[in-house]
Amino acid sequence: MADRLTFDAAADPEGPRRSTALAYPATGDARVDATLVLAHGAGAPQQSAFMIDFARALAERGIDVLTFNFLYTEQKRRVPDRTPALDACYRAAIATAREHFGRDQVFVGGKSMGGRIATHLAAAEDAEALGIAGVVLLGYPLHPPGKPDRLRAAHLPRIRVPMLILQGERDPFGTPDELRAAFAPIAARVTLHVVEKGDHSLAPSRRAESIASTYRELQDLIANWIRSRNEKG
Numbered sequence: 001m002a003d004r005l006t007f008d009a010a011a012d013p014e015g016p017r018r019s020t021a022l023a024y025p026a027t028g029d030a031r032v033d034a035t036l037v038l039a040h041g042a043g044a045p046q047q048s049a050f051m052i053d054f055a056r057a058l059a060e061r062g063i064d065v066l067t068f069n070f071l072y073t074e075q076k077r078r079v080p081d082r083t084p085a086l087d088a089c090y091r092a093a094i095a096t097a098r099e100h101f102g103r104d105q106v107f108v109g110g111k112s113m114g115g116r117i118a119t120h121l122a123a124a125e126d127a128e129a130l131g132i133a134g135v136v137l138l139g140y141p142l143h144p145p146g147k148p149d150r151l152r153a154a155h156l157p158r159i160r161v162p163m164l165i166l167q168g169e170r171d172p173f174g175t176p177d178e179l180r181a182a183f184a185p186i187a188a189r190v191t192l193h194v195v196e197k198g199d200h201s202l203a204p205s206r207r208a209e210s211i212a213s214t215y216r217e218l219q220d221l222i223a224n225w226i227r228s229r230n231e232k233g
Helices: 049-060 083-101 113-123 176-182 184-189 208-232
Strands: 003-010 017-024 035-039 064-068 106-111 132-138 163-168 190-195
Touching (some): 017 049, 049 064, 049 208, 106 113, 132 208, 163 176, 163 208, 176 190
Parallel strands (some): 035 064
Antiparallel strands (some): 017 064
16 A cells, blocks of 8 residues: 655745655565655656556565656646756655655666656766665657657766666667667666567557566566665665
8 A cells, every 4th residue: 555645846936836656665574675766757647557566566575665746747737847847856756755764765767758857866966965876767768759869868977876777679769779879888887678579668568468477577677676786785
């Protein structure tokens, strides 16, 4: 069961604008002693089936997870805010997670756009002060579909923490080979896992059984990766 939280998502001359977060406490015996802040993609909120499935599954694998709605989503606007506003909201979510779960360090990540914003924060000058210990990307949107020249990669070399990237083999937002090239400057810190036949949602097919099986494998992979990063300190 997730705890519903609210937090100030943006500064406003007329007062703070609030958004919602869902905190999924770790369950079971295999506690990892780690927090993951997981952001949604551009087209679906934290209440989407994908986000709930991953948050619950990772909590069951011993990780405290916090998801949240970007402010535009909370306000039921269809078009995402500009990057500075998305960054500010994610920063506020990190502060909320640190306070709620009582840890100074957090792993950050997200699906598509949410993961891209996580990389911005990991590349920021104050990434260490934010307590970012690592990044988990679920389908990185390296470029818009059909526009491989419009790369979202200029900030990537500034990232100094370990990264786990899960990318579909047939993701139109960036193929595995394109990601290898984009992340080459920090390749030593990057673990890239390619989902065979996977699309932008990491689904290998339309069959529910196949998707569920693949997601379970990916959730195991994420939990084990975070656990290993924790053990290395």
